[in-house]
Amino acid sequence: MQIINKPFVFARHAQSAYNADSLIGGFTDSPLTNKGIEQAKEAAAILSHIEWSVVITxxxxxxxxxxxxxxxxxxxxxxxxxxxxxxxxxxxxPIEQQLPYEVTPPNGESWDAFEARIISALNDILRHYPQPLIIAHSGVYRVLNNVINGTPYCPRIGNVSPISFIPNQDDDGWKITPLKGKSI
Structure with missing residues (x-):
């Protein structure tokens, strides 16, 4: 599976209560902590000054x-x-109980089903919007890493650390860099 070659910015959500307690969150609807609210407000210095075609969460x-x-x-x-x-x-x-990505957790979602769902969502977004900001989860970032670099195993993306994904014009690769400025 591939991702449509259009630029976008991805950011993981700010610190949630489950993050703070080192718990597996997944589908659980865990709110932000006070620290998470501060992280999101700090990210506004970069993210709020860009005219996004859409902000999707x-x-x-x-x-x-x-x-x-x-x-x-x-x-x-x-x-x-x-x-x-x-x-x-x-x-x-506890996060220490998390299984390798290729192992389906009991009563959970397989990696293949998760990856297919995420790629379908990303491609749908990229078909409809020219410059989206996508705020989602570390698992979504791991899917991106798997599709682009061939492995879901990578350092965990920081909370509200926006990453710019720009397709290379001359091949199927991507330029992936931290977003620092006022445009992607």
Whole structure:
């Protein structure tokens, strides 16, 4: 599976209560902590000054809350298919119990189903919007890493650390860099 070759910016949500407690969150709707609210407000210094074609989040409140603080003057479109992976019986367990990505958690979502759902969502967004900001989850970033670099195993993306994804014009590769300026 491939991602449509159009530029976008991705950011993981700010710190949630489950993040702070080192718990597996997945589908669990964990709100932002006070620290998370501050992280999202700090990200506004970069994100709120760009004219996004759209700001899209998952339907989980931690992504929507992040967007409301990081890009307060833009409408937010929640997108169900961008939810984090469903970790099934592992939801709410200590992060140390997380299984390798290729192993399907009991009563949870397989990696292949999760990846297909995320790529479908991203391609749908990229077909309709020229310069989207997507605020979602670390699992979504791992899908991006898997599709682009061939592995879901990569350092965990920081909370509200926007990453610019720009397709290379001369091949199927991508230029992936931290977003620092006022445009992508």
């Amino acid at each position: 998952s339907t989980l409140q931690r992504t929507q809350q992040t967007a409301s603080y990081a890009v307060p003057n833009q409408a937010i479109i929640p997108y169900e298919k961008l939810k984090e992976r469903n970790w099934g019986d592992l939801e709410g367990c």
